[in-house]
Amino acid sequence: LNLDLTDLPQLDFQERSSSGAPVVTNAPEEQYRDWSIVSGYTAISGRAVLQASGDRSPGHGLSRATILLVEDEVLVRMSLAEELRSAGYVVLEASNADEALDVLRSQRVRVVISDIRMPGRLDGVELARAIRAQHPEIKIVLASAESFSASHWADHDGFFLKPYDARRLIEHVKNLLG
């Protein structure tokens, strides 16, 4: 379970707690037991009190979207993940398609950015197809060092030829999220 607080308009937000962070006080314990793991927010253990965690998302407040980044080259993954975090997104990282599918079983993700050429059972195109079948609401952006005949294939929402400008990719993600 991984939800943005914005998906739950029935929750009451008090302006600030004693530490200065916004607090949600009326979350039913059973329903939101797992909220502690939602990045940027805190459930005070066992009491289902959700607390936004200080100033870690300036300007992005309560609606940070989660992006899953799938990339087998660690330096590329590290650098793009940091750019995306600086842009205010929650970024989950997977080093191959199987890890990505494991993450998607438990986390609510708005956008997947995946490399195409990866070792393992599935490449990026096959991963995109699997995601489209199971989670049609997720936006998928693919990247590869080789050109890719994207025009014949509908299971993605953008393609970037490596090396690309991270700012352009982030702009694209922003547009996809509307």
Add this chain to the structure above:
Amino acid sequence: LVRVTDKPNRQETILFVEDEVLVRMPIAQYLRDCGYRVIEAANADEAMTVLMHKETVVDIVFSDIEMPGAVDGFGLAKWIREHRAGLDVLLAGTVPRAVENAKQLCEQGSLPKPYDAQVLHDHIKRLLAARNAAKESEARLPKRELP
């Protein structure tokens, strides 16, 4: 939102090495919520690639012990002693130990603890159990014949 604590001039960086994504993801997130910059590596090879990258500053390496591949956590620690002497290395052989290490790091972090380490541990256990249940149920399904 209002500042809770003043951050240090430079965020400390933890290189977290763990091959199991459902353990790596929540612990990395927890450490970020405590104020660290966290670089994730899925195995020792990735960790060594990061450590050899001159522009990337790492303060602490926190690694699983058992990992697939040619080098495990002990091998990585040995490599670090040889190539990056002076770098702090924390090893964890089990998930509870990894959570305990994360908790101790979190107590030294620049932000207040985001939630109890037990909550983190329970969450990881649920993630792993749900994944294992899904795999078992897939294995019980009759295999489909190819057309």
